[in-house]
Amino acid sequence: MSPRRRLLLSACLGVLPLLAAATAPGPVRAQGTIRIGMTAADIPLTHGQPDQGFEGNRFTGIPLYDSLTMWDLSQGERPSTVIPGLATEWSVDPNDRTRWIFRLRRGVRFHDGSAFDADAVVWNVRKVLDREAPHYDPRQVGLTATRMPTLRRAEKVDDHTVALYTSEPDSLLPINLTNLFMASPAHWERLRQQHPTAEATWNAFAANPSGTGPFRMARFVPRERVEYVRNPDYWGEPKARAERIVLLPIPEPNARTAALLSGQVDWIEAPAPDAVPQLRARGMQIFQNVQPHVWPWQPCFVGDSPLRDVRVRRALNLAIDREGLKQLLNGMMVPAVGTVPPGHPWWGNPSFRIRTDKAEARRLLAEAGYGPQRPLNLRVQISASGSGQMQPLAMNEFIQQDLRSLHVNVEFDVVDWNTLFTNWRQGCQHATARGAHAINVSYSAMDPFFGLVRFYDSRMAPPVSNNWGHFNDPRFDRLVAEARNAFEPEARDAALARLQAAGVDEALFIWIAHDVGPRAMSPRVRGHVQPQNWFVDLRYPYIQQ
Amino acid sequence: MIRYLIRRILYAVPIALAVGFVCFMLVQIAPGDPINAIVPADAPGEVVEQVRRDYGLDRPLPVQFGIWLAKVAQGDLGRSLATGRTVWSDLSTAIGNTLTLAVAAALLGFTLGCVLGGLAGTFRGSLLDRVAVGAAVAGVSVPHYWLGMVLVVIFSVQLNWLPAMGAGPGGSSDWAWDWEHVQHLVLPAVTLSVIPMGIVTRTVRGIVAEIMNQEFVVALRGKGLTRRGVFLHVVKNAAPNTLAVMGLQLGYLMGGSILVETVFSWPGTGLLLNSAIFQRDLPVLQGTILVLAMFFVALNLAVDLMQTALDPRIRRA
Numbered sequence: 001m002s003p004r005r006r007l008l009l010s011a012c013l014g015v016l017p018l019l020a021a022a023t024a025p026g027p028v029r030a031q032g033t034i035r036i037g038m039t040a041a042d043i044p045l046t047h048g049q050p051d052q053g054f055e056g057n058r059f060t061g062i063p064l065y066d067s068l069t070m071w072d073l074s075q076g077e078r079p080s081t082v083i084p085g086l087a088t089e090w091s092v093d094p095n096d097r098t099r100w101i102f103r104l105r106r107g108v109r110f111h112d113g114s115a116f117d118a119d120a121v122v123w124n125v126r127k128v129l130d131r132e133a134p135h136y137d138p139r140q141v142g143l144t145a146t147r148m149p150t151l152r153r154a155e156k157v158d159d160h161t162v163a164l165y166t167s168e169p170d171s172l173l174p175i176n177l178t179n180l181f182m183a184s185p186a187h188w189e190r191l192r193q194q195h196p197t198a199e200a201t202w203n204a205f206a207a208n209p210s211g212t213g214p215f216r217m218a219r220f221v222p223r224e225r226v227e228y229v230r231n232p233d234y235w236g237e238p239k240a241r242a243e244r245i246v247l248l249p250i251p252e253p254n255a256r257t258a259a260l261l262s263g264q265v266d267w268i269e270a271p272a273p274d275a276v277p278q279l280r281a282r283g284m285q286i287f288q289n290v291q292p293h294v295w296p297w298q299p300c301f302v303g304d305s306p307l308r309d310v311r312v313r314r315a316l317n318l319a320i321d322r323e324g325l326k327q328l329l330n331g332m333m334v335p336a337v338g339t340v341p342p343g344h345p346w347w348g349n350p351s352f353r354i355r356t357d358k359a360e361a362r363r364l365l366a367e368a369g370y371g372p373q374r375p376l377n378l379r380v381q382i383s384a385s386g387s388g389q390m391q392p393l394a395m396n397e398f399i400q401q402d403l404r405s406l407h408v409n410v411e412f413d414v415v416d417w418n419t420l421f422t423n424w425r426q427g428c429q430h431a432t433a434r435g436a437h438a439i440n441v442s443y444s445a446m447d448p449f450f451g452l453v454r455f456y457d458s459r460m461a462p463p464v465s466n467n468w469g470h471f472n473d474p475r476f477d478r479l480v481a482e483a484r485n486a487f488e489p490e491a492r493d494a495a496l497a498r499l500q501a502a503g504v505d506e507a508l509f510i511w512i513a514h515d516v517g518p519r520a521m522s523p524r525v526r527g528h529v530q531p532q533n534w535f536v537d538l539r540y541p542y543i544q545q
Numbered sequence: 546m547i548r549y550l551i552r553r554i555l556y557a558v559p560i561a562l563a564v565g566f567v568c569f570m571l572v573q574i575a576p577g578d579p580i581n582a583i584v585p586a587d588a589p590g591e592v593v594e595q596v597r598r599d600y601g602l603d604r605p606l607p608v609q610f611g612i613w614l615a616k617v618a619q620g621d622l623g624r625s626l627a628t629g630r631t632v633w634s635d636l637s638t639a640i641g642n643t644l645t646l647a648v649a650a651a652l653l654g655f656t657l658g659c660v661l662g663g664l665a666g667t668f669r670g671s672l673l674d675r676v677a678v679g680a681a682v683a684g685v686s687v688p689h690y691w692l693g694m695v696l697v698v699i700f701s702v703q704l705n706w707l708p709a710m711g712a713g714p715g716g717s718s719d720w721a722w723d724w725e726h727v728q729h730l731v732l733p734a735v736t737l738s739v740i741p742m743g744i745v746t747r748t749v750r751g752i753v754a755e756i757m758n759q760e761f762v763v764a765l766r767g768k769g770l771t772r773r774g775v776f777l778h779v780v781k782n783a784a785p786n787t788l789a790v791m792g793l794q795l796g797y798l799m800g801g802s803i804l805v806e807t808v809f810s811w812p813g814t815g816l817l818l819n820s821a822i823f824q825r826d827l828p829v830l831q832g833t834i835l836v837l838a839m840f841f842v843a844l845n846l847a848v849d850l851m852q853t854a855l856d857p858r859i860r861r862a
């Protein structure tokens with residue numbers, strides 16, 4: 001080898017370690033500002049119990065705060081499961097199944113530097129459940145207590161252990177607790193010195209919050225924007241990769257799309273299905289994944305409702321052309337064949353297989369006495385828009401047209417979203433139902449209470465909860481009780497699967513669609529994980545420099 | 546004049562009461578429930594009732610209205626049910642933003658309207674007249690939310706010349722009169738200006754044409770007055786009626802256009818009302834409508850006084 005070649009080879013070999021060092025995984029460097037256009041018309045509340053539905057939890061809950069238990073949002077291949085958050089382990093007291101013991105994570109600090117401990121947990125439970133507590137906030141009650149229906153109180157066992165008490169044995173509590181975010185008591189007390197009332201203090205806290213989450217709030221302009229910076233001291237791994245997150249309320253879908261296409265934002269929630277081809281053509285990334293969300297018709301089971309007949313309910317489930325509906329939405333839905341999709345731990349093994357089979361639907365309708373001579377007339381209460389309602393007018397009109405071939409005449413009673421969910425609490429016997437045989441309110445199926453129990457348990461009939469159709473079957477009450485009393489996760493999932501399967505067999509809903517949580521992003525956004533969940537983890541995405 | 550002023554100010558009191566009452570009753574009569582601003586759709590009945598008690602929404606309607614009225618009399622518009630912030634804090638920011646947009650749209654619309662209307666009235670029957678009338682008819686006929694979306698598609702999405710939404714790169718709180726911020730104002734102001742432009746064009750055209758046919762104009766011309774001199778006389782005679790129309794239009798613009806502000810995510814009173822309506826946020830709704838109604842009353846009074854100043858023949862006694 002000539003000296004010249006030897007020199008070249010040595011130089012190449014010398015460069016190799018440098019190249020290796022440059023490409024090896026090292027500590028993650030924070031990158032860029034991500035500007036997100038939300039669907040909300042206002043910034044969701046930032047005091048620790050967000051409003052505006054799950055979009056609130058997604059953007060002003062999880063990034064700023066943590067809960068005792070959390071959703072695993074790190075992958076999108078399987079349904080999200082509950083994992084340890086600020087609690088590392090939990091179990092029910094074998095001698096008193098209304099008492100749960102939660103062991104707390106050590107070394108966690110709030111953004112203001114104060115320590116997270118058992119006192120903080122008790123304080124946060126009292127803020128919504130103890131009317132005598134000085135920091136009790138009625139505004140947070142509605143946003144929290146509703147999602148933890150059996151939790152009654154908390155008690156400190158030691159600095160790193162708390163006992164939580166429920167009104168009845170309830171194996172669903174650890175799932176419910178993903179909704180109780182831990183705010184800093186020390187920070188609140190400091191603000192209380194400067195404000196005359198607890199309400200004013202909570203408002204000050206909302207403008208200057210302190211949680212334990214992966215981001216800290218840096219700027220808050222009411223109704224316009226909220227900005228976060230990454231929390232380098234976050235207790236969990238990985239830490240946030242984006243340096244800064246800017247959240248902007250842009251309620252109008254076309255305005256969101258235009259903002260993304262003109263480069264004013266990097267990420268938009270829920271682009272209109274019509275805009276997706278254009279977004280793709282302009283190089284935008286479209287993310288979607290099946291969500292624990294159900295877009296159904298919920299039947300009325302009392303009075304002269306034709307949906308009292310299981311044959312009619314099954315026929316409607318078989319008659320709906322879900323693939324056609326999917327085309328209408330540019331692919332932005334997953335056909336629903338139950339409350340959860342097949343393969344989910346709560347799917348079970350229903351014997352009634354929901355599919356599109358118009359011949360069988362026609363046969364079942366004929367058996368129930370409906371056909372060309374005696375059409376089935378249905379009245380369904382729907383909204384023209386609304387959170388989680390997808391494209392209610394277009395979707396319902398598609399179904400209306402589709403069902404006409406089976407001599408099913410559907411009449412819609414269109415009300416606004418606020419009215420629809422007020423009516424949902426009143427039940428189908430109430431005057432507000434105006435004779436509707438079904439109601440079209442979408443719901444979350446992430447938590448078994450909200451996805452199954454409140455519809456199938458006869459005690460959940462209005463005004464208690466959302467069993468709008470007054471469904472009442474002791475067999476289902478027993479299945480609910482079994483699920484609530486199964487404290488091992490596997491046994492609980494098996495009990496929930498039996499409940500889900502029984503619901504499908506009885507066709508207790510007309511299941512139509514699952515939302516896919518569509519979001520569009522600029523090609524500069526990297527690292528985003530789209531889980532099978534309503535929430536996302538903002539620690540993952542970053543801006544490609 | 547002072548007596549007239551006092552009388553007009555006193556008229557505002559029953560107007561305020563009527564506006565507050567009608568708004569309160571409309572929200573109560575409308576389907577839906579103000580409690581939905583605070584509790585989610587899936588809240589159990591027990592929690593809903595507890596929160597309703599906590600907020601005093603379980604009290605009889607006259608009591609609720611009385612409490613609100615007593616607070617308003619002390620200058621307290623209450624707190625938003627949804628956010629807990631004072632209504633005034635949100636409303637004052639929103640009014641400032643709407644004022645910025647309304648004044649920009651008014652300047653544009655009124656200037657164009659006066660110029661087009663003046664030319665059309667002076668040269669009636671000409672091509673210029675037909676163009677001006679066409680522009681005026683288009684201005685009042687085109688739905689401005691549609692126009693807004695078209696402008697966004699052309700100037701933001703395709704050409705990337707102007708921003709599509711928002712009130713500045715950092716929000717309205719750090720608004721400055723530089724191009725970085727003002728460019729956010731261009732598209733919403735143009736969109737909002739088309740209706741006042743159309744109305745003012747038609748009004749000015751009609752008034753100018755009528756004045757031009759009057760004998761005093763012929764006399765002025767006969768006396769050898771220059772075209773500029775005749776023009777000034779016509780302007781002075783047309784001003785009071787034009788001013789009245791402009792005052793009304795400015796009032797409408799100040800009310801904030803719900804549609805235009807929503808299309809451009811402009812954080813003004815229109816967007817505030819939009820979210821308050823959907824959330825049934827009663828205190829925000831009542832407070833905003835009351836303040837806007839009072840603004841309208843004040844604006845009408847100001848226009849009346851200006852009309853008197855411009856034309857002493859209009860007496861206010």
